[in-house]
Amino acid sequence: MAINHYEWSWGGPLPELLRHSEVKHALLRDYLVEYFLTLVSSPHQDRIQLTVVDGFCGGGRYRNGAGAAVPGSPIVILEALKEAKARVLHEQQRRKPIEFDVKLVCIDADASAVNHLRHVLEDHGYGDQLRSGAIETLVGEFAGKAEAVIAEAHRRSPKAGRAIFVLDQYGYDKVPLSVMKQIFGVLKRAEAILTFNVDSLINFLSDKNVRDFERKTGVMGAITAADMDKALRGPAWRLRVQAGLYQKITQGSGAGYFTPFFVRPERGHGDFWLLHLSQHWKARDVMADAHWKHHNHFVHYGRAGFDMLSTGYAARIDDDARPQAAFEFDDVASTASQDEMLMQIPQVLAQHRAGIPFKQFFVERVNTTPATEAMVERAVLQLVRDRQVLVIGPDGSQRNVRTALKPDHVIKLPDQRAFSF
Template sequence: MLDTFIRLGRVQIVVAKKDKYAWLEGAPPPPLEEHSIVKHSIISEYIHRYICTLLAGYAWDKLKISIVDGFAGGGKYTNILNDSIESGSPFLILNSVQEAQAYLETKFERSKEVQAEYYFVEKNTEYFQFLTSEIAKSQHIEKLNRNLFLYNSSFHAVADEIIKKISERNKAQRCLFVLDQFAYKDVPFQYIKKVMTQLNNSEVLLTFGFESLQSFLSDNIKSRSAMKRIGLEPYIDWNRLEELKRNGFWHHLIQEQLSLAIKTASGANHMTLFFIEPKKGWSYWLVHLSKQYKARSVMMDIHWDSANKFNGKFSHVIGDGLFGLGFKASKVPKQATFEFDDVMEFDKDGQLRCVNALTKDLSRFIYNNQPLTYQSLLAKIGDLTAATEGSIKEALQNLMNFKEVKIINNETKVPRRTAKQVKANDILSYQQQSLFSFDDLKIMTSPPKRET
């Protein structure tokens, strides 16, 4: 029986101590626990969808992409459930790209080519040798030193070199950095900002041990020094932190301040947080940082789809509709009134609640921000909702049915008949106040169908 349960978008499991994760010649690979299985699934699925999304249309036949694994480890694990040997992040990356290429070949008559380069970094020499040996025994050996490059180094020591190589490869500079650090301090955000600002189409998947900070983070020299070392200190509202600690919301505030600081310090336009909560030990976030809303949308789809894959037990602690980025403590001056305990499950009921709440919130939002294009709406609310784009369109359709909102075709100036037809530059126009108050508005609808 599994000693685990999945709740609140988090994976509950005993986290292995750091010394369990050792790759030594002649010894079996370290254990792969349930929380890592979920994390690996998300990484693998995102790479597959990223490639297939970009090459799905007729405009593109070739995609150049660079994928960096900054904490590669030895590349293999022993599954604790059945003792089978499983892929670590380097092989997950290689296999996901290969599987995406194979899928595209079966789906399209026209040739679709993925031209990927890989940069795998591991600072521990023994682990690096283990990884090198595993690659040498694999089908990917032919890529080594051709489009697969290995670095026996720390990530921050070679980050500038890798960024330079990616920037010189082509103008698009499409890249994904997978930074599965053990703690919160292994990747200073100065380096993440370089990735996000110096490369045109960059994304980062980062693990961040936020909960380990909660035990000591406060407005003092020790805390400020720790945050300064990783580049977050200027982006934390220290006065606000102390204010909410006095009101008994200090755990929530720390999470709020950290999420805001991560997004600001990184230079990303969009961020999603996926919670992984061990049964013992510190909880952490799988953070996705991106520049484009579409990337954020694909990742949010994966969060929802994971509910089906892992028995529908995922949820989000920050609500159904629109909410402030990060965690918002309630009942404190200058704070939103959203309650932390109001949990939205990533299941069918959660989808229904999400659309209903979003319908009310979008009504207010469009009224207060018009004139508004659909593209600007997505840009403004992207980090303020756990909704997929399909759910956003369904909420807009509800408002169209209530005759509160019109979607105007930007080219013909004619209203759209359905929200499914909406285009990026279409205008969202608030028409009139509903006969119902915003708070009384209740939408009866079926859970949103996922768009194909």
């Protein structure tokens, strides 16, 4: 069962931040810096306006394994914003200053955690922003506060609909699917980073737990009576349940793009998902990049190339009782991805004899591959050099592309027979 192990009281001992959560924070920070930078990529822009919602914000400070005080997610978010501002000024050599109008809303069900966070924010020099409302703290359950917060994010960014929801629940049942749908229905460019402790659900499957989970989240039908019965479970039941849950959550959320990555924590703690849901393939690509950077702690199940869910997810089973062999984001995985794609790309192109624009090729596969756009491009270019794939420009002529594909470059297999008249 998921129990909340975090307790904050101002002046009391700090809760311990486990190593995998430190890595989660590093990933969040890197991702947000890149996200803010992509928003201000045009030097003519003078303002960005968006809302960041930390839906399970905690008390803002921990101690790590070495005893040092380390920041919690609200401070990580604010530091990412600070870093992005500094980098914009430095890297873009701007003449016009840029205003980052970013509101941070921090929600926690525990009043003592919120009180602690407010002290920590003062300590870090954010007192003025607390008083001006640029940082808002709310005590209550995320699901209960969500509607008002989504409306506020929409009021602040009505056209672009930009907002990021960091939903770091401890457990698996505090973020109803209806709230996810509302986020992606109301906010055109919303993104969510959702923690889902999949093993704490699966390790304690019972009729009551499953009914509670379904009632609270609206994620229905991913777990069957046979999955709950040890005598009836077929082989690979765990993987089947995980795949079912993953598909119900991502498809039911209303988001178009997701990263299907898992975090494998220290021994004794089950795997959990860190799902990134967004409305744009580019956002998913930036997140996939961040995972490759923090490869030591992130895994995804399945094969290295494309179609990891349909062909890979349930294919790499060694033993139901043990965690399955996982794909790790390291150099070996990168090579495996490349090798796999070199085989798979011609197979896919065989289904598209007239060819397919590179961008379409990538976007259609983005949800089921751990590879980034740059990695897929590298594989295609290797095949072009090996004369296994041709590149055709928008005017229909063959292009001699060596280093960079354009989104509208059509990639295709060479014709099997060349006719000459």
